[in-house]
Amino acid sequence: xxxxxxxxxxxxxxxxxxxxxxxxxxxxxxxxxxxxxxxxxxxxxxxxxxxxxxxxxxxxxxxxxxxxxxxxxxxxxxxxxxxxxxxxxxxxxxxxxxxxxxxxxxxxxxxxxxxxxxxxxxxxxxxxxxxxxxxxxxxxxxxxxxxxxxxxxxxxxxxxxxxxxxxxxxxxx
Amino acid sequence: xxxxxxxxxxxxxxxxxxxxxxxxxxxxxxxxxxxxxxxxxxxxxxxxxxxxxxxxxxxxxxxxxxxxxxxxxxxxxxxxxxxxxxxxxxxxxxxxxxxxxxxxxxxxxxxxxxxxxxxxxxxxxxxxxxxxxxxxxxxxxxxxxxxxxxxxxxxxxxxxxxxxxxxxxxxxx
DNA sequence: ACCTGAACACCGTTCAAGT
DNA sequence: ACCTGAACACCGTTCAAGT
Numbered sequence: 252x253x254x255x256x257x258x259x260x261x262x263x264x265x266x267x268x269x270x271x272x273x274x275x276x277x278x279x280x281x282x283x284x285x286x287x288x289x290x291x292x293x294x295x296x297x298x299x300x301x302x303x304x305x306x307x308x309x310x311x312x313x314x315x316x317x318x319x320x321x322x323x324x325x326x327x328x329x330x331x332x333x334x335x336x337x338x339x340x341x342x343x344x345x346x347x348x349x350x351x352x353x354x355x356x357x358x359x360x361x362x363x364x365x366x367x368x369x370x371x372x373x374x375x376x377x378x379x380x381x382x383x384x385x386x387x388x389x390x391x392x393x394x395x396x397x398x399x400x401x402x403x404x405x406x407x408x409x410x411x412x413x414x415x416x417x418x419x420x421x422x423x424x
Numbered sequence: 425x426x427x428x429x430x431x432x433x434x435x436x437x438x439x440x441x442x443x444x445x446x447x448x449x450x451x452x453x454x455x456x457x458x459x460x461x462x463x464x465x466x467x468x469x470x471x472x473x474x475x476x477x478x479x480x481x482x483x484x485x486x487x488x489x490x491x492x493x494x495x496x497x498x499x500x501x502x503x504x505x506x507x508x509x510x511x512x513x514x515x516x517x518x519x520x521x522x523x524x525x526x527x528x529x530x531x532x533x534x535x536x537x538x539x540x541x542x543x544x545x546x547x548x549x550x551x552x553x554x555x556x557x558x559x560x561x562x563x564x565x566x567x568x569x570x571x572x573x574x575x576x577x578x579x580x581x582x583x584x585x586x587x588x589x590x591x592x593x594x595x596x597x
Numbered sequence: 598a599c600c601t602g603a604a605c606a607c608c609g610t611t612c613a614a615g616t
Numbered sequence: 617a618c619c620t621g622a623a624c625a626c627c628g629t630t631c632a633a634g635t
Contacts, residue, residue: 277610278609287620288609288610289610289612289620289621290618290619298609298610351562351566373582373585373586378559379559379590382559383552383590386552387552390548390551413546413549416549416590416593416594417552418593419592419596420593420594420596421589423596426599427600449626451626459600460601461628462601462603462630462631463599463600465629465630466598466600470628471628
Protein backbone atom coordinates (compact mmCIF):
# COMPACT_ATOMS: atom_id res chain seq x y z
CA UNK A 252 0.00 0.00 0.00
CA UNK A 253 1.48 3.27 -1.15
CA UNK A 254 2.08 6.31 1.00
CA UNK A 255 -0.47 9.11 0.99
CA UNK A 256 -1.25 12.21 2.99
CA UNK A 257 -4.20 10.43 4.62
CA UNK A 258 -2.05 7.50 5.66
CA UNK A 259 0.55 9.85 7.07
CA UNK A 260 -2.11 11.71 9.05
CA UNK A 261 -3.56 8.45 10.37
CA UNK A 262 -0.17 7.38 11.70
CA UNK A 263 0.56 10.86 13.02
CA UNK A 264 -2.67 10.75 14.96
CA UNK A 265 -1.88 7.34 16.43
CA UNK A 266 1.59 8.51 17.40
CA UNK A 267 0.15 11.61 19.07
CA UNK A 268 -2.45 9.76 21.11
CA UNK A 269 -0.16 6.92 22.09
CA UNK A 270 3.19 8.60 22.69
CA UNK A 271 2.48 12.34 22.82
CA UNK A 272 3.50 15.38 20.82
CA UNK A 273 7.17 15.17 21.82
CA UNK A 274 7.43 11.78 20.11
CA UNK A 275 5.61 12.90 16.99
CA UNK A 276 8.68 13.66 14.89
CA UNK A 277 8.98 13.43 11.14
CA UNK A 278 11.65 10.77 11.50
CA UNK A 279 9.62 8.72 13.96
CA UNK A 280 6.61 9.04 11.69
CA UNK A 281 8.66 7.87 8.72
CA UNK A 282 10.04 4.86 10.56
CA UNK A 283 6.54 3.94 11.72
CA UNK A 284 5.42 4.05 8.08
CA UNK A 285 8.58 2.19 7.02
CA UNK A 286 9.71 4.86 4.59
CA UNK A 287 12.67 7.21 4.43
CA UNK A 288 12.16 10.55 6.24
CA UNK A 289 12.40 12.44 2.97
CA UNK A 290 9.42 10.55 1.53
CA UNK A 291 7.04 12.46 3.81
CA UNK A 292 7.97 15.74 2.14
CA UNK A 293 6.47 14.57 -1.09
CA UNK A 294 3.04 14.51 0.60
CA UNK A 295 3.30 17.26 3.22
CA UNK A 296 5.04 20.63 2.92
CA UNK A 297 6.59 20.49 6.39
CA UNK A 298 5.90 19.54 9.99
CA UNK A 299 3.90 22.66 10.79
CA UNK A 300 1.53 21.96 7.92
CA UNK A 301 1.18 18.37 9.05
CA UNK A 302 0.13 19.56 12.51
CA UNK A 303 -2.33 22.03 10.99
CA UNK A 304 -3.94 19.20 9.02
CA UNK A 305 -4.08 17.18 12.23
CA UNK A 306 -5.88 20.02 14.00
CA UNK A 307 -8.43 20.29 11.19
CA UNK A 308 -9.06 16.59 11.52
CA UNK A 309 -9.65 16.76 15.23
CA UNK A 310 -12.19 19.54 14.81
CA UNK A 311 -13.80 18.21 11.63
CA UNK A 312 -16.69 16.28 13.24
CA UNK A 313 -17.99 19.41 14.94
CA UNK A 314 -21.29 20.57 13.52
CA UNK A 315 -22.02 24.20 13.96
CA UNK A 316 -25.71 25.07 14.38
CA UNK A 317 -26.28 27.87 11.88
CA UNK A 318 -29.91 28.58 12.75
CA UNK A 319 -29.82 28.61 16.56
CA UNK A 320 -29.51 31.73 18.69
CA UNK A 321 -26.01 33.09 19.20
CA UNK A 322 -25.83 32.00 22.83
CA UNK A 323 -27.14 28.52 22.01
CA UNK A 324 -24.76 28.15 19.07
CA UNK A 325 -21.77 29.09 21.21
CA UNK A 326 -22.83 26.74 23.99
CA UNK A 327 -23.24 23.89 21.53
CA UNK A 328 -19.86 24.61 19.93
CA UNK A 329 -18.16 24.70 23.33
CA UNK A 330 -19.76 21.40 24.25
CA UNK A 331 -18.68 19.70 21.04
CA UNK A 332 -15.14 21.10 21.18
CA UNK A 333 -14.77 19.65 24.66
CA UNK A 334 -16.10 16.22 23.71
CA UNK A 335 -13.90 16.11 20.65
CA UNK A 336 -10.63 17.26 22.21
CA UNK A 337 -10.68 16.18 25.86
CA UNK A 338 -9.83 12.58 25.01
CA UNK A 339 -6.93 13.43 22.70
CA UNK A 340 -3.52 13.97 24.21
CA UNK A 341 -2.05 17.45 23.69
CA UNK A 342 -4.95 18.32 21.40
CA UNK A 343 -5.07 21.87 22.78
CA UNK A 344 -1.45 22.52 21.82
CA UNK A 345 -1.97 21.17 18.33
CA UNK A 346 -5.09 23.28 17.74
CA UNK A 347 -3.39 26.36 19.21
CA UNK A 348 -0.57 25.94 16.74
CA UNK A 349 -3.04 25.73 13.88
CA UNK A 350 -4.89 28.83 15.10
CA UNK A 351 -1.66 30.80 15.24
CA UNK A 352 -0.43 29.53 11.88
CA UNK A 353 -3.43 29.07 9.62
CA UNK A 354 -6.60 30.29 11.34
CA UNK A 355 -8.37 30.58 7.99
CA UNK A 356 -8.01 26.84 7.40
CA UNK A 357 -10.01 25.93 10.50
CA UNK A 358 -13.65 25.58 9.57
CA UNK A 359 -14.80 25.83 13.17
CA UNK A 360 -13.09 29.17 13.62
CA UNK A 361 -14.61 30.51 10.42
CA UNK A 362 -18.05 29.44 11.58
CA UNK A 363 -17.48 30.97 15.01
CA UNK A 364 -16.31 34.22 13.44
CA UNK A 365 -19.38 34.40 11.20
CA UNK A 366 -21.65 33.86 14.19
CA UNK A 367 -19.87 36.60 16.12
CA UNK A 368 -20.16 38.91 13.14
CA UNK A 369 -23.89 38.26 12.76
CA UNK A 370 -24.44 38.87 16.48
CA UNK A 371 -22.61 42.22 16.27
CA UNK A 372 -20.01 40.84 18.61
CA UNK A 373 -16.35 41.83 18.03
CA UNK A 374 -14.82 39.29 15.64
CA UNK A 375 -11.87 38.56 17.86
CA UNK A 376 -14.36 37.15 20.33
CA UNK A 377 -14.27 33.98 18.23
CA UNK A 378 -10.57 33.41 18.86
CA UNK A 379 -10.82 34.48 22.48
CA UNK A 380 -13.63 31.97 23.02
CA UNK A 381 -11.76 29.16 21.30
CA UNK A 382 -8.62 29.95 23.29
CA UNK A 383 -10.65 29.87 26.49
CA UNK A 384 -11.96 26.44 25.60
CA UNK A 385 -8.48 25.20 24.78
CA UNK A 386 -6.93 26.44 28.01
CA UNK A 387 -9.71 24.87 30.01
CA UNK A 388 -9.40 21.54 28.22
CA UNK A 389 -5.64 21.56 28.67
CA UNK A 390 -6.15 22.31 32.34
CA UNK A 391 -8.58 19.42 32.74
CA UNK A 392 -6.18 17.09 30.94
CA UNK A 393 -3.20 17.99 33.14
CA UNK A 394 -5.41 17.69 36.22
CA UNK A 395 -6.51 14.26 35.04
CA UNK A 396 -3.00 12.98 34.32
CA UNK A 397 -1.62 14.37 37.58
CA UNK A 398 -4.34 12.66 39.62
CA UNK A 399 -4.01 9.51 37.54
CA UNK A 400 -7.65 9.66 36.51
CA UNK A 401 -9.11 10.05 33.04
CA UNK A 402 -10.27 13.40 31.73
CA UNK A 403 -14.05 13.67 31.88
CA UNK A 404 -15.54 12.82 28.49
CA UNK A 405 -18.46 15.13 29.11
CA UNK A 406 -17.74 18.80 29.73
CA UNK A 407 -17.69 19.53 33.49
CA UNK A 408 -20.10 22.18 34.78
CA UNK A 409 -17.17 24.50 35.52
CA UNK A 410 -16.17 24.40 31.83
CA UNK A 411 -19.67 25.31 30.65
CA UNK A 412 -19.82 28.05 33.28
CA UNK A 413 -16.47 29.52 32.30
CA UNK A 414 -17.17 29.54 28.57
CA UNK A 415 -20.65 30.95 28.89
CA UNK A 416 -19.18 33.59 31.22
CA UNK A 417 -16.77 34.63 28.50
CA UNK A 418 -19.54 34.59 25.89
CA UNK A 419 -21.86 36.56 28.14
CA UNK A 420 -19.14 39.15 28.60
CA UNK A 421 -19.01 39.75 24.85
CA UNK A 422 -22.75 39.59 24.28
CA UNK A 423 -23.29 42.22 26.96
CA UNK A 424 -20.67 44.56 25.50
CA UNK B 425 33.31 37.19 34.69
CA UNK B 426 31.96 33.83 35.81
CA UNK B 427 28.77 32.23 34.60
CA UNK B 428 25.62 32.59 36.69
CA UNK B 429 21.93 31.98 36.36
CA UNK B 430 21.33 35.71 36.02
CA UNK B 431 23.88 36.04 33.25
CA UNK B 432 22.36 33.09 31.43
CA UNK B 433 18.89 34.62 31.72
CA UNK B 434 20.16 37.97 30.45
CA UNK B 435 21.62 36.37 27.36
CA UNK B 436 18.56 34.16 26.87
CA UNK B 437 16.38 37.26 26.92
CA UNK B 438 18.57 39.04 24.37
CA UNK B 439 18.52 35.97 22.13
CA UNK B 440 14.73 35.76 22.39
CA UNK B 441 14.09 39.40 21.52
CA UNK B 442 16.67 39.56 18.76
CA UNK B 443 16.35 36.18 17.04
CA UNK B 444 13.15 34.61 18.35
CA UNK B 445 12.24 31.50 20.32
CA UNK B 446 13.33 29.10 17.58
CA UNK B 447 16.90 30.38 17.88
CA UNK B 448 16.92 30.23 21.66
CA UNK B 449 18.59 26.85 22.02
CA UNK B 450 20.80 25.69 24.85
CA UNK B 451 23.70 25.28 22.42
CA UNK B 452 23.24 28.72 20.89
CA UNK B 453 22.97 30.20 24.37
CA UNK B 454 26.18 28.46 25.41
CA UNK B 455 28.09 29.64 22.35
CA UNK B 456 26.84 33.19 22.93
CA UNK B 457 28.19 32.96 26.49
CA UNK B 458 31.38 31.31 25.21
CA UNK B 459 31.01 28.23 27.37
CA UNK B 460 30.43 24.54 26.64
CA UNK B 461 26.74 23.52 26.37
CA UNK B 462 27.04 21.34 29.45
CA UNK B 463 28.08 24.30 31.61
CA UNK B 464 24.55 25.68 31.52
CA UNK B 465 23.22 22.60 33.31
CA UNK B 466 25.20 23.53 36.39
CA UNK B 467 23.05 26.67 36.74
CA UNK B 468 19.72 25.62 35.26
CA UNK B 469 17.96 22.28 35.55
CA UNK B 470 16.90 22.14 31.92
CA UNK B 471 15.51 24.23 29.08
CA UNK B 472 11.92 24.19 30.34
CA UNK B 473 13.01 25.62 33.68
CA UNK B 474 15.06 28.27 31.92
CA UNK B 475 11.98 29.35 29.99
CA UNK B 476 9.90 29.39 33.16
CA UNK B 477 12.44 31.70 34.77
CA UNK B 478 12.32 33.88 31.68
CA UNK B 479 8.54 34.13 31.96
CA UNK B 480 8.76 35.13 35.62
CA UNK B 481 11.20 37.83 34.63
CA UNK B 482 8.94 39.23 31.96
CA UNK B 483 6.03 39.47 34.39
CA UNK B 484 8.06 40.56 37.43
CA UNK B 485 7.61 44.35 37.04
CA UNK B 486 3.84 44.03 37.20
CA UNK B 487 2.39 45.50 40.38
CA UNK B 488 -0.92 44.09 41.41
CA UNK B 489 -3.21 46.55 43.22
CA UNK B 490 -4.30 44.70 46.35
CA UNK B 491 -6.66 47.34 47.70
CA UNK B 492 -8.59 48.31 44.56
CA UNK B 493 -11.96 46.89 43.55
CA UNK B 494 -11.93 43.56 41.73
CA UNK B 495 -12.88 45.06 38.38
CA UNK B 496 -10.30 47.84 38.73
CA UNK B 497 -7.60 45.39 39.80
CA UNK B 498 -8.25 43.15 36.80
CA UNK B 499 -8.28 46.10 34.41
CA UNK B 500 -4.99 47.34 35.82
CA UNK B 501 -3.43 43.89 35.59
CA UNK B 502 -4.59 43.48 31.99
CA UNK B 503 -3.14 46.87 31.13
CA UNK B 504 0.23 46.11 32.70
CA UNK B 505 0.45 42.63 31.16
CA UNK B 506 -0.07 44.15 27.73
CA UNK B 507 2.53 46.88 28.22
CA UNK B 508 5.03 44.41 29.56
CA UNK B 509 4.62 41.67 26.94
CA UNK B 510 3.57 43.35 23.71
CA UNK B 511 7.09 44.55 22.94
CA UNK B 512 8.73 41.17 23.57
CA UNK B 513 8.86 38.66 20.75
CA UNK B 514 7.04 35.39 21.41
CA UNK B 515 6.42 36.48 25.01
CA UNK B 516 2.95 34.91 24.95
CA UNK B 517 4.34 31.47 24.06
CA UNK B 518 6.95 31.67 26.78
CA UNK B 519 4.43 32.68 29.45
CA UNK B 520 1.98 30.02 28.26
CA UNK B 521 4.65 27.38 28.69
CA UNK B 522 5.31 28.61 32.23
CA UNK B 523 1.59 28.59 33.06
CA UNK B 524 1.26 25.01 31.86
CA UNK B 525 4.44 23.84 33.59
CA UNK B 526 4.78 25.77 36.83
CA UNK B 527 1.72 28.00 37.39
CA UNK B 528 2.54 28.25 41.11
CA UNK B 529 5.84 29.97 40.34
CA UNK B 530 4.18 32.89 38.58
CA UNK B 531 3.53 35.65 41.10
CA UNK B 532 1.06 37.38 38.83
CA UNK B 533 -1.07 34.27 38.54
CA UNK B 534 -1.06 33.76 42.30
CA UNK B 535 -2.15 37.37 42.81
CA UNK B 536 -4.86 37.00 40.16
CA UNK B 537 -6.10 33.80 41.76
CA UNK B 538 -6.28 35.42 45.20
CA UNK B 539 -8.27 38.33 43.78
CA UNK B 540 -10.67 35.93 42.09
CA UNK B 541 -11.03 33.99 45.30
CA UNK B 542 -11.80 37.12 47.34
CA UNK B 543 -14.37 38.23 44.79
CA UNK B 544 -16.13 34.86 44.96
CA UNK B 545 -15.24 34.31 41.32
CA UNK B 546 -14.30 30.75 40.24
CA UNK B 547 -10.55 30.37 40.66
CA UNK B 548 -9.97 29.14 37.14
CA UNK B 549 -11.14 32.57 36.02
CA UNK B 550 -7.59 33.73 36.78
CA UNK B 551 -6.06 31.40 34.22
CA UNK B 552 -8.81 31.99 31.70
CA UNK B 553 -8.25 35.73 31.98
CA UNK B 554 -4.49 35.43 31.62
CA UNK B 555 -4.90 33.12 28.63
CA UNK B 556 -7.26 35.63 27.04
CA UNK B 557 -4.68 38.36 27.46
CA UNK B 558 -1.98 36.18 26.00
CA UNK B 559 -3.96 35.20 22.93
CA UNK B 560 -4.85 38.79 22.29
CA UNK B 561 -1.26 39.97 22.64
CA UNK B 562 -0.06 37.19 20.38
CA UNK B 563 -2.71 38.20 17.85
CA UNK B 564 -1.64 41.83 17.96
CA UNK B 565 1.99 40.82 17.52
CA UNK B 566 1.33 38.64 14.48
CA UNK B 567 -0.86 41.38 13.03
CA UNK B 568 1.95 43.86 13.57
CA UNK B 569 4.64 41.69 12.00
CA UNK B 570 2.45 40.75 9.05
CA UNK B 571 1.67 44.40 8.28
CA UNK B 572 5.28 45.38 8.91
CA UNK B 573 4.30 47.79 11.66
CA UNK B 574 5.21 47.72 15.33
CA UNK B 575 2.85 46.30 17.95
CA UNK B 576 1.11 49.10 19.84
CA UNK B 577 2.93 49.77 23.10
CA UNK B 578 -0.29 50.84 24.75
CA UNK B 579 -3.14 48.36 24.91
CA UNK B 580 -5.61 48.99 22.04
CA UNK B 581 -9.21 49.68 22.98
CA UNK B 582 -10.26 46.30 21.54
CA UNK B 583 -7.91 44.55 23.98
CA UNK B 584 -9.37 46.36 26.98
CA UNK B 585 -12.87 45.67 25.70
CA UNK B 586 -12.19 41.97 25.21
CA UNK B 587 -10.57 41.43 28.60
CA UNK B 588 -13.18 43.38 30.49
CA UNK B 589 -15.82 41.40 28.62
CA UNK B 590 -14.30 38.18 29.88
CA UNK B 591 -13.99 39.59 33.41
CA UNK B 592 -17.56 40.88 33.31
CA UNK B 593 -18.73 37.45 32.31
CA UNK B 594 -17.23 35.94 35.44
CA UNK B 595 -18.27 38.73 37.78
CA UNK B 596 -21.86 38.41 36.62
CA UNK B 597 -21.89 34.64 37.14
C1' DA C 598 32.51 24.37 42.99
C1' DC C 599 32.56 25.06 38.32
C1' DC C 600 33.52 23.93 33.70
C1' DT C 601 35.29 21.14 29.41
C1' DG C 602 35.27 17.37 26.08
C1' DA C 603 33.11 14.13 24.24
C1' DA C 604 29.66 11.41 23.59
C1' DC C 605 24.54 9.66 23.12
C1' DA C 606 20.46 9.73 20.95
C1' DC C 607 18.11 12.32 18.51
C1' DC C 608 15.96 16.44 15.25
C1' DG C 609 13.80 18.93 10.33
C1' DT C 610 14.76 19.49 5.65
C1' DT C 611 16.86 19.08 1.00
C1' DC C 612 18.03 16.89 -3.14
C1' DA C 613 20.54 14.14 -6.60
C1' DA C 614 19.80 9.76 -8.00
C1' DG C 615 17.14 5.77 -8.85
C1' DT C 616 12.64 3.09 -10.31
C1' DA D 617 5.29 10.31 -9.96
C1' DC D 618 7.15 8.60 -5.97
C1' DC D 619 10.75 7.16 -3.04
C1' DT D 620 15.76 6.20 -1.25
C1' DG D 621 20.35 7.43 0.40
C1' DA D 622 22.94 10.46 2.10
C1' DA D 623 24.03 14.49 3.62
C1' DC D 624 23.64 19.32 6.11
C1' DA D 625 23.09 21.79 9.99
C1' DC D 626 21.47 21.42 13.88
C1' DC D 627 19.10 19.77 18.81
C1' DG D 628 18.85 18.60 24.61
C1' DT D 629 21.19 16.25 28.06
C1' DT D 630 24.69 13.55 30.65
C1' DC D 631 28.92 12.73 32.82
C1' DA D 632 33.78 11.39 33.56
C1' DA D 633 37.56 14.08 33.87
C1' DG D 634 40.05 18.20 34.78
C1' DT D 635 41.12 22.75 37.49
